[in-house]
Amino acid sequence: MQKKPLILVSNDDGIDAPGLYVLAKALKKFAEVKVVAPSIQQSAVGHAITVRTPLRAHEFRRDGEVFGYAVDGTPADSVKLGIRSILKSKPDLVVSGINDGLNTAVNVIYSGTVSAATEGTILGIPAIAVSLEYTQHPDFEPAAKVAATMARFVCRNGLPKDTILNINVPAIPAGKIKGVRFTRQGRSRWDDKFYQRKDPKNRNYYWLAGNMRILDHDGDVDQIALKDGFISVTPIHFDLTHRDFLEKMRREWEGKLKFKL
Amino acid sequence: MQKKPLILVSNDDGIDAPGLYVLAKALKKFAEVKVVAPSIQQSAVGHAITVRTPLRAHEFRRDGEVFGYAVDGTPADSVKLGIRSILKSKPDLVVSGINDGLNTAVNVIYSGTVSAATEGTILGIPAIAVSLEYTQHPDFEPAAKVAATMARFVCRNGLPKDTILNINVPAIPAGKIKGVRFTRQGRSRWDDKFYQRKDPKNRNYYWLAGNMRILDHDGDVDQIALKDGFISVTPIHFDLTHRDFLEKMRREWEGKLKFKL
Numbered sequence: 001m002q003k004k005p006l007i008l009v010s011n012d013d014g015i016d017a018p019g020l021y022v023l024a025k026a027l028k029k030f031a032e033v034k035v036v037a038p039s040i041q042q043s044a045v046g047h048a049i050t051v052r053t054p055l056r057a058h059e060f061r062r063d064g065e066v067f068g069y070a071v072d073g074t075p076a077d078s079v080k081l082g083i084r085s086i087l088k089s090k091p092d093l094v095v096s097g098i099n100d101g102l103n104t105a106v107n108v109i110y111s112g113t114v115s116a117a118t119e120g121t122i123l124g125i126p127a128i129a130v131s132l133e134y135t136q137h138p139d140f141e142p143a144a145k146v147a148a149t150m151a152r153f154v155c156r157n158g159l160p161k162d163t164i165l166n167i168n169v170p171a172i173p174a175g176k177i178k179g180v181r182f183t184r185q186g187r188s189r190w191d192d193k194f195y196q197r198k199d200p201k202n203r204n205y206y207w208l209a210g211n212m213r214i215l216d217h218d219g220d221v222d223q224i225a226l227k228d229g230f231i232s233v234t235p236i237h238f239d240l241t242h243r244d245f246l247e248k249m250r251r252e253w254e255g256k257l258k259f260k261l
Numbered sequence: 262m263q264k265k266p267l268i269l270v271s272n273d274d275g276i277d278a279p280g281l282y283v284l285a286k287a288l289k290k291f292a293e294v295k296v297v298a299p300s301i302q303q304s305a306v307g308h309a310i311t312v313r314t315p316l317r318a319h320e321f322r323r324d325g326e327v328f329g330y331a332v333d334g335t336p337a338d339s340v341k342l343g344i345r346s347i348l349k350s351k352p353d354l355v356v357s358g359i360n361d362g363l364n365t366a367v368n369v370i371y372s373g374t375v376s377a378a379t380e381g382t383i384l385g386i387p388a389i390a391v392s393l394e395y396t397q398h399p400d401f402e403p404a405a406k407v408a409a410t411m412a413r414f415v416c417r418n419g420l421p422k423d424t425i426l427n428i429n430v431p432a433i434p435a436g437k438i439k440g441v442r443f444t445r446q447g448r449s450r451w452d453d454k455f456y457q458r459k460d461p462k463n464r465n466y467y468w469l470a471g472n473m474r475i476l477d478h479d480g481d482v483d484q485i486a487l488k489d490g491f492i493s494v495t496p497i498h499f500d501l502t503h504r505d506f507l508e509k510m511r512r513e514w515e516g517k518l519k520f521k522l
Contacts, residue, residue: 080455124450184500241497245424261435
């Protein structure tokens with residue numbers, strides 16, 4: 001009999017989030033699962049890590065049993081500490097989620113869910129991030145099945161180095177999901193603004209609000225696949241080099257730029 | 262006479278950091294400069310933004326004059342609040358730095374300095390991030406001259422949409438700098454580990470330590486350009502799609518993956 005794969009599960013909604021629980025349960029059907037996740041909600045933390053203060057971790061119990069380790073830090077901290085210190089052996093896969101809200105388009109940059117997966121790949125482990133479109137009463141079961149199928153597939157077939165699968169699932173009944181689309185990250189902008197208000201002592205404060213505006217409308221884009229009723233799977237990586245423009249700079253800027261130091 | 266460009270300056274080392282001061286001074290020679298920066302050190306925050314609590318900003322004075330606005334938040338918060346609320350008009354450029362330490366290879370992902378620049382491009386403003394190699398007694402003047410030359414060039418010639426110039430300067434005397442290289446982001450790994458210790462109450466805590474290991478040794482890579490005595494300029498963007506692998510997935514995975522929901 002083949003050995004069960006070892007999967008590290010994390011998220012950014014915190015270790016007590018229902019999306020994490022449903023995900024861990026689905027993965028346990030074929031894998032050994034270790035949960036290491038932030039002790040509290042860590043949305044929009046981006047790829048933050050804690051370098052100036054120490055980290056703490058404690059066992060987190062659920063239904064009378066140890067469910068995992070809660071880390072007083074960010075999603076990236078949790079995965080790093082999990083792989084480097086808490087787990088006895090190197091995991092075969094990192095799965096992050098299930099996030100309560102999509103991580104598509106420009107939001108991928110702010111996403112703590114994606115960041116936990118990213119930290120896995122930085123440490124050389126294949127990784128998957130899973131997010132479910134926000135609704136008031138989310139049903140994480142279909143997204144957990146998607147995550148489990150994909151996790152099992154990746155454990156068998158692998159992923160290229162430094163590659164993350166960013167999976168987003170539409171919040172529609174399972175029977176209405178049309179299938180999977182392999183997509184690219186869409187372009188978008190936040191039409192955000194700050195509400196300026198006064199506190200009880202009459203001092204200013206600012207509160208961020210706004211909407212994401214989609215700039216890409218092709219069917220092969222993450223957001224549009226979801227709108228069309230598909231699960232979106234985007235392979236992402238963290239080689240941020242803008243290669244086309246690098247070529248252009250080398251051709252056209254070389255002679256024009258003069259530095260006097 | 263042409264109108265002076267308006268430049269928003271930020272960083273992640275905090276509004277009182279010497280690198281920021283030297284940068285602002287150099288840019289003031291040809292531009293109107295507005296400083297909006299975190300009130301305290303924000304290293305390794307990645308692209309975090311504050312969404313769950315309000316933000317505060319206050320005038321920061323230096324040498325008896327208003328130097329800029331200090332924001333009780335992250336670098337990305339500072340740039341967002343600066344552009345959306347504090348500045349009276351849209352800036353022509355965002356410049357972030359000068360960071361006291363390089364932001365190359367995998368560190369670009371963790372970098373608050375790059376994150377401030379990224380937030381500029383997310384809001385549609387061209388942006389530059391500037392970092393100086395760490396030394397005990399840094400001289401920010403050469404890096405400030407590089408930043409000013411590049412800023413002036415970008416104000417005149419523009420940048421493609423969603424593109425950031427990530428500039429890293431070696432910590433060698435100005436006369437020894439050999440010139441500029443247009444580079445790509447290098448591959449690297451952190452050989453990090455956690456020191457596990459006991460606090461005075463005998464409870465465990467973990468402290469992160471480690472070294473970055475360079476995996477790319479070509480001359481066109483950021484780290485190697487610096488080692489060779491050049492200023493490294495890498496154009497980066499935040500379309501994270503791994504396009505080559507996306508093609509492969511479409512060709513090879515389509516039939517193999519079966520989801521039961």
